[in-house]
Amino acid sequence: MRLYQTLVILGMGVVTYATRVGFIGVARQFELHPMLRRALEYVPVSILATLIFPTVIAPTGHLESPFTNIYVWAALFTSGVLVTTKKPVLAIVLGVAGLVALRRVTGA
Amino acid sequence: MQGNHNARDEFRTGLKKSLPVMLGVVPFGVAYGILAVQSLTIGETLLMSVVVFAGASQFMAAGMFASGVGGITIVLSTLLINVRHLVMGLSLSPYLSETSPWWQRLVAFGMVDESYMISITHYREQGRPQGSPHFLLASGLSLYVLWFLATLVGAVAGASISDPLKWGLDFAMPATFLTMLLPQVVSRRQLAVVSAAAIAAVGAYVLIPGKWYIIIAVVAGVATGIILETRAERLAEGAAR
Numbered sequence: 001m002r003l004y005q006t007l008v009i010l011g012m013g014v015v016t017y018a019t020r021v022g023f024i025g026v027a028r029q030f031e032l033h034p035m036l037r038r039a040l041e042y043v044p045v046s047i048l049a050t051l052i053f054p055t056v057i058a059p060t061g062h063l064e065s066p067f068t069n070i071y072v073w074a075a076l077f078t079s080g081v082l083v084t085t086k087k088p089v090l091a092i093v094l095g096v097a098g099l100v101a102l103r104r105v106t107g108a
Numbered sequence: 109m110q111g112n113h114n115a116r117d118e119f120r121t122g123l124k125k126s127l128p129v130m131l132g133v134v135p136f137g138v139a140y141g142i143l144a145v146q147s148l149t150i151g152e153t154l155l156m157s158v159v160v161f162a163g164a165s166q167f168m169a170a171g172m173f174a175s176g177v178g179g180i181t182i183v184l185s186t187l188l189i190n191v192r193h194l195v196m197g198l199s200l201s202p203y204l205s206e207t208s209p210w211w212q213r214l215v216a217f218g219m220v221d222e223s224y225m226i227s228i229t230h231y232r233e234q235g236r237p238q239g240s241p242h243f244l245l246a247s248g249l250s251l252y253v254l255w256f257l258a259t260l261v262g263a264v265a266g267a268s269i270s271d272p273l274k275w276g277l278d279f280a281m282p283a284t285f286l287t288m289l290l291p292q293v294v295s296r297r298q299l300a301v302v303s304a305a306a307i308a309a310v311g312a313y314v315l316i317p318g319k320w321y322i323i324i325a326v327v328a329g330v331a332t333g334i335i336l337e338t339r340a341e342r343l344a345e346g347a348a349r
Contacts, residue, residue, distance in 0.1 A: 001151045008179035009152060012169060012186040013159030019193035021216040025209055027201035038337065039330045040199040042301050044228050046329025047192060048289040049305035050322045051221060054313035055282045063314055071279065078283045079290060088128045088287035095283040096135075100276040 070106060074099035115242045122246025125230060129222040132284030133163075133251055134258045135277040140166050141262020147174035150263045157259040161252055162220060163281070165189045189319045195326055196224045203231045203239030211241045218248015225288050297336045305329030 026032070032040075056071045058064065066072045078095030082088060140163065144153040147170065156166050165186040172182045196219060204212055219227075226247050231239035293299050308328035312321035 001149060001155065004179065005148060005152050005173065006155065008173075008182050009156045009169075010159060011179065011183040012156065012165065015183055015187040016160050016162050016165065016190045016193070017217060019187065019190040020197060020219050021213055022197060023194050024197035024201055024204060024216045024219070025212045026198055027205035028207070028209065028212070032202060035334075037202060039334055040202070042330045042333035043195055043199040043326060044225060045289065045292050045298060045302050046305040046326045047196065047221070047322075048225065048285050048292075049302050049329060050192075050309040050325040051285045052282045052289060053306040053309050054321060055278075057310045058314050059278075061314065063310075071282075074279055075282070075286060078286055082287050082290055088284075089131055091287050092128075092131050092280065092283045095286075096276040096279050099279045103276070 068106075070099060070102040073102060115240065118240035118242040119246040121230070122227070122243035123250050125226050126223065126247045126250050128287070129226065129284050130251070130254055132280045133222065133254055135280040136163050137255045137258025138262035138265070139277045140170065141259040141264075142266040143167065143262075144170040144173075144259075145263045145266035146170075153263045154256065154259060157256050160186070161217070161255060162186075162190055163255075185319070189322075191319075192322045192326070193219065195323075196221075196228075200224065200228060200231075200239075200244070202237075203228075204241060204244075206238050207241045215241045215244045215248060218245060218252055220248065220251060222284075223247035223251055225285075229288075229292075297333065297340070300336055301329045301333045304332035 052075075056075045057066070057069070059069070059071050074095055077098045078091050081094050082091035085091065137157070140157070141153055144156065144166070148156075153170075156169065160166055160169075168185060168189060169182050172185070197216065200219070204215075207215075223244060227239065227244040230243055289302065293302055305325045305328055309321050309325035312324040316324075
């Protein structure tokens with residue numbers, strides 16, 4: 001391993017751990033304001049939205065027509081499988097397979 | 109506090125509930141390994157999975173190393189991508205307020221997007237004021253081991269596989285998160301929160317360089333939820349009068 005790359009990677013590790021440990025103990029030290037507690041209720045779904053929609057709607061970093069964007073179709077297909085079968089693993093597998101198939105067909 | 113029996117049960121449940129998301133983690137880890145060995149040694153590629161353990165920032169760093177970006181920029185970009193962990197930690201903290209600081213520091217290392225989502229959902233479903241740190245530990249630890257192994261496979265196979273995107277691996281992660289999101293959209297308010305966060309996320313992602321879109325979208329989602337909740341309460345109060 002090279003020194004420079006190793007140091008950069010260790011630096012990444014330090015800042016990442018700092019973000020993880022930073023607030024996890026906050027409620028042990030302070031009483032959280034009721035308003036803040038309520039706000040935190042909406043954090044998980046909001047984070048999920050940020051992890052899904054940009055990569056699906058703008059996979060190249062730019063807005064594309066949703067009709068020609070195969071990620072949108074694959075996401076709709078995944079959702080459809082999940083809603084009808086209630087099986088998340090099946091939905092993920094078929095969704096990825098669907099995307100591969102769409103990529104073959106459209107050549108995108 | 110809980111007895112050992114409960115701790116073991118929670119650990120086991122944590123492992124079990126992490127199984128579905130492993131499906132998304134494996135291809136992501138393999139893809140990272142393939143990408144990273146183009147510019148890093150196998151040892152450096154694995155070291156990053158061991159000390160950083162954060163998919164999106166590892167991908168970004170692999171790309172930045174390849175294009176010769178400076179180390180300070182790589183570290184600062186990592187910090188920026190991972191600022192969302194602060195919000196995630198804050199939202200877990202009420203459930204871990206009776207957990208000892210030592211345990212908090214330990215389980216914090218394993219708090220990645222997936223283990224966070226699984227744990228916060230589990231704690232809420234339980235409906236108890238405190239959550240078990242053993243659950244988060246099990247989820248984080250299992251994903252950590254798997255992330256390392258997937259990286260190893262990708263790093264070793266890296267030379268022979270040229271384009272991991274061809275196999276749809278880039279869609280495995282959003283598909284996994286999608287299957288976690290949909291069951292949570294059970295009310296009109298949740299739908300509004302998700303819509304606001306989604307619109308803000310895509311808008312900021314396209315318009316603003318960097319990773320600010322994550323924080324912007326979380327603020328938009330939370331603000332929408334609070335506004336709708338407050339309005340619903342006012343209406344209920346008005347009706348009661």
